Amino acid sequence: MKLEEAPTVGHARPYPDGVDAPYWEGLNAGELRVQRCQSCSSWQWPPVWRCPDCGAWELAWQAVPATGSVFSWTRTWQAFAPALQSVVPFVTVLVELPHLGGRRLLGMLVDDEAGLNIGAPVVGIIQPPGAKNPGQAILRWRLAAPAG
Amino acid sequence: MSALRTGRSPSRPLYGTTVVAGIGQTPFYKRGKSPDSERKQILRAIVAACTDAGIAPHDIDGFATYSDDRQNATYLMHELGTRELRWSSMVEGGGGGGVPAAVGAAAAAILTGQAEVVVVYRSVSEREMGRFNTAIESQHATSHYTAHGICVAAQMMALRTQRMLHTLGVSRDIMEGLVLADYFHARSNPRATAYRNTLDAATYRAARWIAEPYRLYDCSRESDGAAAIIVTAAQRAQHLRQAPVYLLAIAQGNPRHGGETLDNSDDYDLAGFGSIAPRLWQQAGMSAADVDVLQVYENFSGLGIAALLEHGFCTRDNISEILRYENLIAPHGKLPTNTSGGCLAEGFIHGMEVLLEAVRQLRGESSNPVPGAEVCLVTGGPGSTYTSSALFGTAATL
Secondary structure, eight states, rough: OGGGGOOSOOOOOOOOOTTHHHHHHHHHHOOEEEEEETOOOOOOOOOSOOTTTTTSEEEEEEEEOEEEEEEEEEEEESSSSSSTTTTTTTEEEEEEEETTTTTEEEEEOOOOOOTTOOEEEEEEEEOSOSSTTTTSSSEEEEEOOOOO | OOTTTOOOOOTTTTTTTTEEEEEEEOEEEEETSSOOOOOHHHHHHHHHHHHHTOOOOGGOOOOEEETTTTTTTHHHHHHHHHHHOOEEEESSSSSSTTTTHHHHHHHHHHTTTTTSSSEEEEEEEHHHHHHHHHHHHHHOOHHHHTTTTSHHHHHHHHHHHHHHHHHHHHOOOGGHHHHHHHHHHTTOOOTTTTTTTOOOOHHHHHHHETTTTTGGGGBOOOOOEEEEEEEEEEGGGGSSSSOOEEEEEEEOOOOOTTTSSOOOOOOTSSSSSSHHHHHHHHTTTTOGGGOOEEOOOOOOOHHHHHHHHTTSSSSSTTTTHHTTTHHHTTTTOOOOOOTTTTTHHOSSTTHHHHHHHHHHHTTTOOOOOOOOOOEEEEOOOEEEEEEEEEEEEEOOOO
C-alpha cells in the first residue's frame, strides 16, 4: 500500500492516563519521540511513569531517528476491521531500533515489500492526518533501499 | 519415570495436598450458538461438577476464575444456594494464561484453611457477550496495536511465532505435528468439535492464511460453553465418587520484562514460560522426563510448540525431531499431547478443556488413554500477559 492509503483502525489516542500522550503529539509535529530516563539515560518503551531500570520518576521525551531493522513481521490476510478491507493482505512489522537500546515499535509496512525479511533495514515515515487516518499522524515503515 | 521423584513431603506443602473432586462441562457449541446465557451455562457446568464429585452445589464455599470472567461469585452464589461464601479470586492477564493459576488459587484457599470446596470455572457465550476477541482487544489492543492494523490475538501471536521460526531456524512445518495430533485425538472424542474430522497434512498445508505464519488450522476457533472443576483437600479423597487426581505443583507469573510490554519482552519468540517451568519442576521435585501425558493450551499452534520447548520437552537443536506427529499421539507416542484434541480440535473454553482432559486421563477415562499414566502437565494460555502451568498426578505419585 502507499503511505496515503494506510488506514488506522478506530481513533488513535493516548491511554486514558496520558502516559504516552507526548508520543502521539510528537508524531503530529512530524517527529518520533521516545521517553528517556533523566537519571540513567535508558530509553523506555512502553512509556512509563517510573523508570524500571533505576527507579527515577523523571523521564523526558526526545526526538529520535526513525530507523531500525525488522525484528518480526506478519502479513494479515483477513480484514479484522472494516478499515482494513481496502488493504488486505498487508504487512505489519515490529521494528527494532538499535539506538534506543533495542526497543521495538510496531508499524504497517508501506510501498515495496521486496526484500522483507527479519533483519531487513527499515526507515520510518510519518503519515500526516488524512482521510484514512483522521485526527492523528501515524508512524509507518518502508524497507530501506538495498545497499548498492 | 524418574527415580528422582520424591513424593509428598513437609517441604512441599502444595504437593499432593489438594485433589480435583469433580469436573463438569456443557457441550462445546459453535460460537454464538449456545442456547444458554453465560451465567446459565456456568451454573450447568458447576452443578454437573458437583454431581461428579458427589457433593451438593450449596457446599461450594469458594470460587476461583481467571481472565476477567464476567460471572463472579457475587452472582453465582445466589443461584447455587451457597451456604457461606468464604473465597473468591480472579487471575488477571489476557487470554487463558490463568487456568492453572486458578487451580493454584483454589489450592491456596484450601491449604490456608480459608475455604474447603472451591470451584474453578470459566464460561463463554458469544451470542450474549460478543466475540471473545472483542473483550480481549478492548483491554489489550490499544491504539499502539490498532493504528498498525493489529486487531486480534491471532495477529499478535503470529508476530511472535514468526520470530520463533527465525530464532529456531525452522519453517512453519514445525507446527504441523501438533495440529495433526490434535485432530487425530479429536477423531475418537465424541465431545470434540472435530469429532470424525479427517484433517490431513495436505489440507493443513494448503489452508488459507490468517496472519503469516498462521494458516487456518493453526488458529483455534472460538467455542461457546462452560466448564468447572471442584477442588478440595486431599484428606477428602477417600470419600470421592471418582478416582482422585492430585495437584502436585503450580507455577505462574512472568519473567523480568514480561507482562504488558508492547512486544518488548525478552522472550518474545517463546510463550512466557521461561521462569515458570523451572519453578514448576523444582516445586514438584520432577523434570520433563517424569511427565506421562501433556495437555498444552495451544490456541495458536506455534505458541503450543514454544510452550513445549520452554518446559524442556525438547531443545532448540532437536525440536524438529522430537515434536513429530508420531511422538505426540496416544497411546504409544513418547510425548502424548492433547489427548482429547486440544483447543484446536476439541473446543476452546480458554483452557478449561485441557484441564478437564488432564483429569480424565489420570482417571483412566480419556478417549485416547495413555496406559499407566501417572503424571500429567497442563500449560496455560501461551503468550498471555500472565501465564501458569500445573502438574497433576494419581495416588501413585504421592
